[in-house]
Amino acid sequence: MHDPDIPASTPRAWHEVLNGDAWFAQCPAELREALQHLGRVQRLGAGEALFERGQAAEGLACVLEGALRVGAVQGDGRATLLAFLEPGQWFGEISLIDGRPRTHDAVADGPTVVLRVPERALRGWLAEHPAHWQAIAQLACAKLRMLFGVLEDIAQLxxxxxxxxxxxxxxxxxxxxxxxxxxxxxxxxxxxxxxxxxxxxxxxxxxxxxxxxxxxxxxxxxxxxxxxxxxxxxxxxxxxxx
CATH class of the missing domain: 1.10.10.10 (Winged helix-like DNA-binding domain superfamily/Winged helix DNA-binding domain)
Known part of the structure; x- marks a missing residue:
């Protein structure tokens, strides 16, 4: 989790961001260490895409600084926004599980720093430690529960x-x-x-x-x-x- 362009004192703050996420904090220590060891830091400028709709899956990611807008532009030009991801929020678990392409665009809302855990490296590690797929599934299930709540809100509130x-x-x-x-x-x-x-x-x-x-x-x-x-x-x- 090292980037020579970023001061050495900064990663300590990133560890605090990661540990401030309930899912990451509750993961087994072995998985937490693997995600940080395998992860690579990527810096984005305002409006720069981390990935685009239809792009091949590229593993898990977590916002360390700044924010990402996750959405898409429809065929008629209308923009939709699914989520506004801020520091500590993990994403990409769905494509990691099913291997299908990204369903939305992820664009930096101002200068943003993201920890990316490459698909190939993470899948290789999980193949050697298959019990930790459960934690990945728990992250996906938490998102699914939130989605059900949003759908219910639209109908009732x-x-x-x-x-x-x-x-x-x-x-x-x-x-x-x-x-x-x-x-x-x-x-x-x-x-x-x-x-x-x-x-x-x-x-x-x-x-x-x-x-x-x-x-x-x-x-x-x-x-x-x-x-x-x-x-x-x-x-x-x-x-x-x-």
């Missing part, structure tokens, strides 16, 4: 409730953060609107409604979360931890 839940989940890293939730989200309204499948104006109206209730405070390019418990209540979550 009004936009304001869906927005409150999305903000609460982002603060908690979609259940991946092992540390305290983030109180400030670097999430532009345009990106948030794309994730919710609504116009920016519609998303802004719902955000303003939450702000009027004192739950959030809107800033340029970011959202401050004033009351996580109230956000959870607005989202219909049952007594979640703040």
């Amino acid at each position: 009004p936009l304001e409730g869906r927005l409150a839940k999305r903000l609460w989940l982002e603060a908690h890293g979609w259940g991946a953060r092992s540390g305290p939730p983030r109180r400030t989200l670097r999430l532009p309204q345009e990106q948030l609107a794309l994730m919710l499948g609504v116009s920016r104006q519609t998303a802004n109206k719902a955000l303003r409604a939450l702000e009027a209730r004192g739950l959030i405070h809107l800033r340029y390019g970011s959202i401050e979360l004033n009351d996580l418990a109230a956000l959870a209540a607005a989202a219909g979550l049952d007594s979640p931890a703040a």
Whole structure:
């Protein structure tokens, strides 16, 4: 996990980022060590693609700094945004498991650093340590459970409730953060609107409604979360931890 272009003092912070992810922190020590040993650091400039839709699978990856927008441009030119990945979030497990091409584009939202664990090297290591495929499957299952939750929200929650839940989940890293939730989200309204499948104006109206209730405070390019418990209540979550 070494890049000669990056100061030697930086990797220590990266280890903290990796260990702040609940999935990685709960992996067996042998797997954690392998992912870091096999991993290679890649730096991206704003708007640079880590991979594109249809590209061959290239193993697991984790954001170390910055953020990635995961989505696609449809045939009619409309952009869709599936996820906004920030430091500590792992991805790529689906293609690792089924060997099929990438389903979406992953583009850097500003300067970004990613840890990439090459497909061939990781598959080779897992062939020698097959018990650790279970941890990879657990990462995929966690994403699948989140997807089911999102589909249920679309069917049952009004936009304001869906927005409150999305903000609460982002603060908690979609259940991946092992540390305290983030109180400030670097999430532009345009990106948030794309994730919710609504116009920016519609998303802004719902955000303003939450702000009027004192739950959030809107800033340029970011959202401050004033009351996580109230956000959870607005989202219909049952007594979640703040």
